Amino acid sequence: MTGSRPSAGWSLSRRIGLWLAAAVTALWLAAATAAGLALRHEIDEVFDSALQEVAQRVLPLAYAELLTREDGGATQHMAPIGPHREYISYVVRDKDGRELLQSSDAGRMKIPGGLAPGYHTTDRLRAYTEAAVRGTILVTAAEDLRHREAAVRRAVAALIWPLVALAPIAFLGAWLSIRLSLKPVVAFRRAIEARDRGNLAPVAAAGLPDEIAPVAASVNALLERLRGALEAERSFTANSAHELRTPIAAALAQTQRLIAELAEGPASERARSIATALRRLSRLSEKLLQLAKAEGGGLLAETPAPLGLVLRHIIEEVDRQTDCGDALEITITPDGGPLSDLDPDAFAILARNLIENALKHGAPDTPVSVRLADGLFEVSNHGAIVSAEQLERLVRPFERGPTRSQGSGLGLAIVAAICRGAGLTLDLASPIPGEADGFRATVRLPTVHLATPAPRA
Structure with missing residues (x-):
C-alpha cells in the first residue's frame, strides 16, 4: 500500500491565463492582418493619387517649357534641387514616343513608353499616364513598387511589434486576475486535502463563487454521511469487541478450572481445545479493538515524542509473551529513535502487529530485523515469497497469505488503517530487496527535527 499525491500538472489558473493570452494574441494578429490589408488598400489609393497629381502638375509646366525651349529635339533633364531621394519620377514624351523632358531619377527607373492614358502596373513599377494637346504630349509618372511594399511592411510592423510586449503583459495580468479570483477555490481544495489524515469535519465554503458553492455543499454532505457511517461501524466494532472480552475471559477461566479438575482423558482434551478456541477468540477481540482505534481519530499527538522508547517497550512485552528475544535484530537510530x-x-499497535506477524510467518531459524531510523520503520523476515497480487490483498481485513500459522488476518489491515488515518506510507515488498526470499514492511514516519538553539556569545 503506497500513499502518493497526484502528479503535478497544469493548474486551472495557468491554463486559463495561457488561453486568454493566446486568444488576445490571436485577436491582435487577426486585427493587425485586417488592418494591414485595409492599410495596403489605403496606401495604394494615396500613392495612386500622388502619381496622378504629379502627372497633372507636370503637364502644363512641361508644355510651357517645350514652347520656350531652343535646343531642338534633345531630351531635357530636370536638375534636382538639393540632395533628395525621388520616390516618384516622371517623363514627358511626344506622340511618337520621343522623350522631351524627364525628372532627375527617371533614367534610373526606366519608365516604359507607349503607355495609354491611365494607370498601369508592371513587375516593378506603378505608373500613371496623362495626355494633353490632343495626344501630342504624354506625361507618365511612375513609382517603384518596392517603395510601397516597404511602406506597408513598416505600417504593419508598427501594429505587430507591440504584441511582443502585450503577450507577456496579457498573460501576467490574466494570471494575476485569475489567481485572485480562484483564491477561495484554492483554499477549498487545500481544505479537502487536509481531510486525508482522518479529518472529516465540514469544509468551509465562505467566499466560493456560485459555480463552486454547490460542489462544496455536496462535499460537506458526503463527508457528513461518511463520518456517520464510519462512526457507526467503529462504534459497533469497538462495543462488540469490548463486550466480548469479559465473557470470553470468564469462559476461559472456567475452562482452565475445568481442565484442572478433570482427569486425563477425552474430556480433558476437549476442554483444552475449548481453551485454545477461547484464547483465539480473545486475541480476535483484541485485534478488533485495535482496528477500531486505527480507524478512529486521535492518531496524531499534539507534541512530537521519540518512538524508540515505545518500540523497546513493545519488544520487551512481545519477548515476555513469546520468549523471542534471540530472534530479533533491533536497530534504533538515533538514540531514543526519531521524533514524530x-x-x-498508535505506533505501539502498528509496531506490535508488524513484529508479531514477522515472528509468526518467518522462517524459524532466521532472525527478524526491526529497524527504526530517521523517517522510517522497517520489519523484515525471511520465508516464502508472497506474490504481488497477494501483497495487495494482505492489507484488507481477514486476508491471509500462504501460511499455516494461526492468525486472524487483521494485523496488516490494522497497520494499513493506522497509516491511512495518520497520513503515512506503507510499502510491502517480497522478496526483500537484494535478497532471494523474505518479506519486508516499511512505514515512512512523519518525523520532526527540532532546531538547535544558537550558542550565546
Whole structure:
C-alpha cells in the first residue's frame, strides 16, 4: 500500500491565463492582418493619387517649357534641387514616343513608353499616364513598387511589434486576475486535502463563487454521511469487541478450572481445545479493538515524542509473551529513535502487529530485523515469497497469505488503517530487496527535527 499525491500538472489558473493570452494574441494578429490589408488598400489609393497629381502638375509646366525651349529635339533633364531621394519620377514624351523632358531619377527607373492614358502596373513599377494637346504630349509618372511594399511592411510592423510586449503583459495580468479570483477555490481544495489524515469535519465554503458553492455543499454532505457511517461501524466494532472480552475471559477461566479438575482423558482434551478456541477468540477481540482505534481519530499527538522508547517497550512485552528475544535484530537510530507526531499508542499497535506477524510467518531459524531510523520503520523476515497480487490483498481485513500459522488476518489491515488515518506510507515488498526470499514492511514516519538553539556569545 503506497500513499502518493497526484502528479503535478497544469493548474486551472495557468491554463486559463495561457488561453486568454493566446486568444488576445490571436485577436491582435487577426486585427493587425485586417488592418494591414485595409492599410495596403489605403496606401495604394494615396500613392495612386500622388502619381496622378504629379502627372497633372507636370503637364502644363512641361508644355510651357517645350514652347520656350531652343535646343531642338534633345531630351531635357530636370536638375534636382538639393540632395533628395525621388520616390516618384516622371517623363514627358511626344506622340511618337520621343522623350522631351524627364525628372532627375527617371533614367534610373526606366519608365516604359507607349503607355495609354491611365494607370498601369508592371513587375516593378506603378505608373500613371496623362495626355494633353490632343495626344501630342504624354506625361507618365511612375513609382517603384518596392517603395510601397516597404511602406506597408513598416505600417504593419508598427501594429505587430507591440504584441511582443502585450503577450507577456496579457498573460501576467490574466494570471494575476485569475489567481485572485480562484483564491477561495484554492483554499477549498487545500481544505479537502487536509481531510486525508482522518479529518472529516465540514469544509468551509465562505467566499466560493456560485459555480463552486454547490460542489462544496455536496462535499460537506458526503463527508457528513461518511463520518456517520464510519462512526457507526467503529462504534459497533469497538462495543462488540469490548463486550466480548469479559465473557470470553470468564469462559476461559472456567475452562482452565475445568481442565484442572478433570482427569486425563477425552474430556480433558476437549476442554483444552475449548481453551485454545477461547484464547483465539480473545486475541480476535483484541485485534478488533485495535482496528477500531486505527480507524478512529486521535492518531496524531499534539507534541512530537521519540518512538524508540515505545518500540523497546513493545519488544520487551512481545519477548515476555513469546520468549523471542534471540530472534530479533533491533536497530534504533538515533538514540531514543526519531521524533514524530504519530501518537505513541498508535505506533505501539502498528509496531506490535508488524513484529508479531514477522515472528509468526518467518522462517524459524532466521532472525527478524526491526529497524527504526530517521523517517522510517522497517520489519523484515525471511520465508516464502508472497506474490504481488497477494501483497495487495494482505492489507484488507481477514486476508491471509500462504501460511499455516494461526492468525486472524487483521494485523496488516490494522497497520494499513493506522497509516491511512495518520497520513503515512506503507510499502510491502517480497522478496526483500537484494535478497532471494523474505518479506519486508516499511512505514515512512512523519518525523520532526527540532532546531538547535544558537550558542550565546
